[in-house]
Amino acid sequence: xxxxxxxxxxxFNFQQDSAVNNVAMDNVAGxxxxxxxxxxxxQRVLDVAERLFMQRGYAAITLRDIAQAxxxxxxxxxxxxxxxxxxxxxxxxxxxxxxxxxxIHQALATHxxxxxxxxMAIALWFAQQPPMNLLGLMHADIPALSQASQAELLDSVFxxxxxxxxxxxxxxxxxxxxxxxxxxxxxxxxxxxxxxxxYRQAHSDEISPEVMAQxxxxxxxxxxxxxx
Amino acid sequence: xxxxxxxxxxxFNFQQDSAVNNVAMDNVAGxxxxxxxxxxxxQRVLDVAERLFMQRGYAAITLRDIAQAxxxxxxxxxxxxxxxxxxxxxxxxxxxxxxxxxxIHQALATHxxxxxxxxMAIALWFAQQPPMNLLGLMHADIPALSQASQAELLDSVFxxxxxxxxxxxxxxxxxxxxxxxxxxxxxxxxxxxxxxxxYRQAHSDEISPEVMAQxxxxxxxxxxxxxx
DNA sequence: ATTATCTATAGATCTATAGATAATGC
DNA sequence: ATTATCTATAGATCTATAGATAATGC
Numbered sequence: 001x002x003x004x005x006x007x008x009x010x011x012f013n014f015q016q017d018s019a020v021n022n023v024a025m026d027n028v029a030g031x032x033x034x035x036x037x038x039x040x041x042x043q044r045v046l047d048v049a050e051r052l053f054m055q056r057g058y059a060a061i062t063l064r065d066i067a068q069a070x071x072x073x074x075x076x077x078x079x080x081x082x083x084x085x086x087x088x089x090x091x092x093x094x095x096x097x098x099x100x101x102x103x104i105h106q107a108l109a110t111h112x113x114x115x116x117x118x119x120m121a122i123a124l125w126f127a128q129q130p131p132m133n134l135l136g137l138m139h140a141d142i143p144a145l146s147q148a149s150q151a152e153l154l155d156s157v158f159x160x161x162x163x164x165x166x167x168x169x170x171x172x173x174x175x176x177x178x179x180x181x182x183x184x185x186x187x188x189x190x191x192x193x194x195x196x197x198x199y200r201q202a203h204s205d206e207i208s209p210e211v212m213a214q215x216x217x218x219x220x221x222x223x224x225x226x227x228x
Numbered sequence: 229x230x231x232x233x234x235x236x237x238x239x240f241n242f243q244q245d246s247a248v249n250n251v252a253m254d255n256v257a258g259x260x261x262x263x264x265x266x267x268x269x270x271q272r273v274l275d276v277a278e279r280l281f282m283q284r285g286y287a288a289i290t291l292r293d294i295a296q297a298x299x300x301x302x303x304x305x306x307x308x309x310x311x312x313x314x315x316x317x318x319x320x321x322x323x324x325x326x327x328x329x330x331x332i333h334q335a336l337a338t339h340x341x342x343x344x345x346x347x348m349a350i351a352l353w354f355a356q357q358p359p360m361n362l363l364g365l366m367h368a369d370i371p372a373l374s375q376a377s378q379a380e381l382l383d384s385v386f387x388x389x390x391x392x393x394x395x396x397x398x399x400x401x402x403x404x405x406x407x408x409x410x411x412x413x414x415x416x417x418x419x420x421x422x423x424x425x426x427y428r429q430a431h432s433d434e435i436s437p438e439v440m441a442q443x444x445x446x447x448x449x450x451x452x453x454x455x456x
Numbered sequence: 457a458t459t460a461t462c463t464a465t466a467g468a469t470c471t472a473t474a475g476a477t478a479a480t481g482c
Numbered sequence: 483a484t485t486a487t488c489t490a491t492a493g494a495t496c497t498a499t500a501g502a503t504a505a506t507g508c
Contacts, residue, residue, distance in 0.1 A: 041460065057368040060287035062496060075498080076461050084498065135427060136364035140285040178452040181443055182435065186452070188428060189421050189444060196420035199363060200413070207410065215409055216417060223451030224406040224414070269486065290470060303472080304487050312472065462503070470495075477488070 042080045045070060050092045054132055058089050058141040089141070090149050094156055096132060101160035103129075108168060115172045116221060119190075122165070123197060123213035131198040134161070134191060165190060178221070190220070270308045273298060278320045282360055286317050286369040317369070318377050322384055324360060329388035331357075336396060343400045344449055347418075350393070351425060351441035359426040362389070362419060393418060406449070418448070 038046070048069045052061045063085055067074040081088040107121030134157075142153050166187040172178045193216055201209055266274070276297045280289045291313055295302040309316040335349030366385070370378050394415040400406045421444055429437055 039459080055367075056371065057285060057287065057364070059285065060368055060372055063498090064496070072460090073462060074496085075463080078498070079460060085496095131367065133363055133367050135361055135423065136285070136368055139283075139359065139361050139427065140288055140364055140368070143284065144288055176454060179454045181447060181452065185428070185435065185440065185443060186447070188424050189447065192420040192424035193417050195363065196416050199367065200416060207413065212413065215413060219409060219414070219417065219451070220447065221451050221453055223447070223449050223453075224409065225449055225451075226404060226407045267485080291472090292470070300486090301488060302470085303489080306472070307486060313470095458507075459505085460503105461505100462501100464500090464502100466497105466499080468496080468498100471493090473492080474490090475488100476490100477486100479485085479487100481484080 045077065045080050045088070046092055046095060049088055050096060051130070053089055053092050053141075054096065054130060057133070057136055058085075058144055063088075086145055086149055090145070090153060093137070093141075093153055097156045097160040100125075100129070100132070101164070104161070104164050108164060115168070115177050116217060118168060119217045119220070120213050123194060123217055124209055126194040127197045127201045127209035127213050129198050131195065131202050133199070134195045161191060162187060193220070273305065273308050273316070274320055274323060277316055278324060279358070281317055281320055281369075282324065282358060285361070285364055286313075286372055291316075314373055314377055318373070318381060321365070321369075321381055325384045325388040328353075328357070328360070329392070332389070332392050336392060343396070343405050344445060346396060347445045347448065348441050351422060351445055352437055354422040355425045355429045355437035355441050357426050359423065359430050361427070362423045389419060390415060421448070 045066070049061075049066050052066055052069065055061075062074075063077055064074045066088075067077055077088065078084065081091065103125040104122055107125055108118050111117035111121055137153075138157070142150050145153070166183050169178065169183045169186050169190075173180055173183065197212055197216060200207075201212065207215075273294070277289075277294050280294055280297065283289075290302075291305055292302045294316075295305055305316065306312065309319065331353040332350055335353055336346050339345035339349055362385075365381075370381050373381070394411050397406065397411045397414050397418075401408055401411065425440055425444060428435075429440065435443075
């Protein structure tokens with residue numbers, strides 16, 4: 001299946017989202033008591049691994065890099081992630097995607113029925129996050145993983161990022177708020193721009209997140225032509 | 229210096245472009261007789277290396293991968309590129325950027341004075357190219373190189389991609405064709421979308437390059453709101 | 457007993473160098 | 483003599499495993 005600028009090549013089913021979803025949710029904040037919670041030490045590993053992996057990608061970062069940043073030995077990482085580098089990476093990306101999913105959901109829920117405000121809130125969210133380099137993730141990182149991990153992460157990307165935004169555009173089209181353009185394509189373009197916003201914000205502070213979010217959404221909705 | 233969604237951290241000078249430019253040009257098609265031309269064998273190496281590097285990035289591709297795809301031994305690559313992996317990668321990227329520079333220049337020149345047609349032609353060009361994953365290049369690949377190579381490639385990215393597009397938007401703003409939005413930001417967003425178009429076209433053929441280019445430029449110029 | 461680290465190391469792989477070989481052109 | 487490859491290998495590095503160690507909790 002092709003999804004806008006991102007090709008998520010799995011047999012996705014829109015109505016299965018919530019089911020897939022609940023499985024992925026249970027590690028975030030234990031709604032039950034005896035949830036398998038993540039220790040502080042493991043948390044620290046994830047934090048550092050996330051920073052490095054998101055900065056340079058899966059292939060460029062070695063376990064030694066991560067261990068060194070944590071002031072520990074490379075072999076010690078296997079205590080927290082017996083599955084090694086791949087398991088660590090998959091866990092990191094899942095955690096990032098959960099955060100994005102929550103951020104997007106919150107943005108959509110807070111400004112319900114106002115597309116411009118919804119998109120603004122999403123853009124502001126992206127502007128405040130460290131860059132995830134989504135295209136690089138899809139393009140370079142995920143293909144380096146095992147078939148099972150690939151499928152798992154592609155599914156999560158779809159559920160966390162693609163589906164909610166696509167649904168928002170599709171709904172806005174149905175009620176006539178925006179004109180009819182292939183929603184997959186809009187979503188892909190939107191995510192590409194959002195990814196760029198994160199990147200720009202991380203490497204510069206000439207423009208505030210608020211202004212940048214507002215300008216980009218204005219271009220997307222109103223276009224670049226002068227308001228006559 | 230910050231440039232739209234891409235941070236090109238060098239002291240660029242717009243007026244120096246052509247000077248920097250001529251140096252990089254001389255390897256494309258010998259305007260003089262005794263130009264150091266590239267042999268067929270070296271050409272083949274560059275073609276294969278380009279495909280692999282652009283597909284998965286600098287860190288993920290080994291010299292062995294490239295040699296294997298060429299049906300030769302890894303050590304033989306050092307005959308063509310004594311500087312090893314880094315020199316090969318830099319040469320590949322320079323060649324790609326020269327191609328893009330020429331394609332963009334052609335698009336701009338053919339439709340001079342018509343911004344929409346110019347952007348359409350650029351979008352069509354991107355849609356027909358294999359994806360270059362520009363954000364990944366800036367974000368993951370270039371930082372892995374030596375300081376000298378970093379500077380060289382950042383300069384080339386600026387000269388080949390960023391400057392011509394930025395100048396086009398800036399000129400259109402001056403004559404009032406488009407409204408005033410930070411040109412660096414528009415350029416960054418435009419390149420992010422173009423990169424996405426390449427990616428999408430490479431992974432799907434549901435939408436023709438022409439339609440995709442037209443729709444994306446229409447969104448950029450006219451916006452998503454319904455034409456009343 | 458559990459948690460979280462360490463040392464040591466096997467085995468694989470990667471870059472790069474040295475020097476041989478074979479074909480072609482002068 | 484030049485071009486384009488090869489074999490062999492040094493040296494570095496990377497992932498992963500085995501087993502020891504030390505601190506804390508029961």
